[in-house]
Amino acid sequence: MPQLEPYRYSRINPLRWSEKEIETRQGWTCPHRHNGVQHPRCYNDAHGIVERKGFLDLETSNLSADFGTILTWCFKDLGSDTLWYDFLTDADVRSGDADKRIVSTLVDTLWQFDRIVGHYSTYFDVPFMRTRVLHWKLPFPQYGMLWHSDVWMMARKKLKLHSNRQDSVAESLHGDHLKTRLSPDVWNQVLFGSASQRQANIKEVLHHNEQDVLEGARNYETLLPYVRETRTSI
Numbered sequence: 001m002p003q004l005e006p007y008r009y010s011r012i013n014p015l016r017w018s019e020k021e022i023e024t025r026q027g028w029t030c031p032h033r034h035n036g037v038q039h040p041r042c043y044n045d046a047h048g049i050v051e052r053k054g055f056l057d058l059e060t061s062n063l064s065a066d067f068g069t070i071l072t073w074c075f076k077d078l079g080s081d082t083l084w085y086d087f088l089t090d091a092d093v094r095s096g097d098a099d100k101r102i103v104s105t106l107v108d109t110l111w112q113f114d115r116i117v118g119h120y121s122t123y124f125d126v127p128f129m130r131t132r133v134l135h136w137k138l139p140f141p142q143y144g145m146l147w148h149s150d151v152w153m154m155a156r157k158k159l160k161l162h163s164n165r166q167d168s169v170a171e172s173l174h175g176d177h178l179k180t181r182l183s184p185d186v187w188n189q190v191l192f193g194s195a196s197q198r199q200a201n202i203k204e205v206l207h208h209n210e211q212d213v214l215e216g217a218r219n220y221e222t223l224l225p226y227v228r229e230t231r232t233s234i
């Protein structure tokens with residue numbers, strides 16, 4: 001996975017513009033006689049620059065990030081069908097560094113986007129991820145550098161359901177839900193099984209993870225026309 005330069009990648013978030021991006025924008029004039037730094041929206045519209053968004057879901061070994069690790073992570077690029085993912089391998093477990101490698105690939109992938117979307121991510125995925133990233137002393141996006149939308153919040157405000165869980169939202173909006181249920185055996189074998197059991201079961205967890213991001217992304221896209229997306233920071 002390529003090591004991106006943090007903070008200087010986005011074409012849409014002024015906090016992450018490169019020197020070159022600023023220079024190019026300054027040399028351009030919009031119909032209102034301003035340059036692309038003064039009128040970023042004019043510049044973006046004229047150049048077809050849109051937010052890059054990714055739907056993220058983590059599978060973790062525990063609900064607390066100091067007593068748990070990331071087992072798998074998966075992103076659905078909301079502008080395409082691309083899925084990005086990584087999972088804990090047997091080598092990772094044997095290295096003694098737990099989720100350090102996959103936390104590093106996660107944070108590299110994070111920087112590819114302008115906006116991170118999740119379900120209940122305000123209270124789970126984002127803080128869990130931030131805790132793991134800071135634990136491994138990697139560059140987590142600072143305040144304002146990456147925007148965030150939470151489908152759980154969108155559902156809570158815009159729908160009236162008995163539960164705002166992702167599967168309930170999917171059931172109500174689409175009449176079905178893709179979410180595969182993981183048996184407790186799978187979790188136990190991922191954590192405590194033999195090498196071959198761990199390998200087989202982590203694939204199960206990853207499959208579940210992929211289904212989750214597909215379902216979450218579908219919920220997001222269905223609710224999106226009814227919300228005003230804000231530049232809320234992760």
Ligand SMILES: [Zn+2]
Pocket residue numbers: 030031032033034039042
């Ligand atoms: Zn303008």
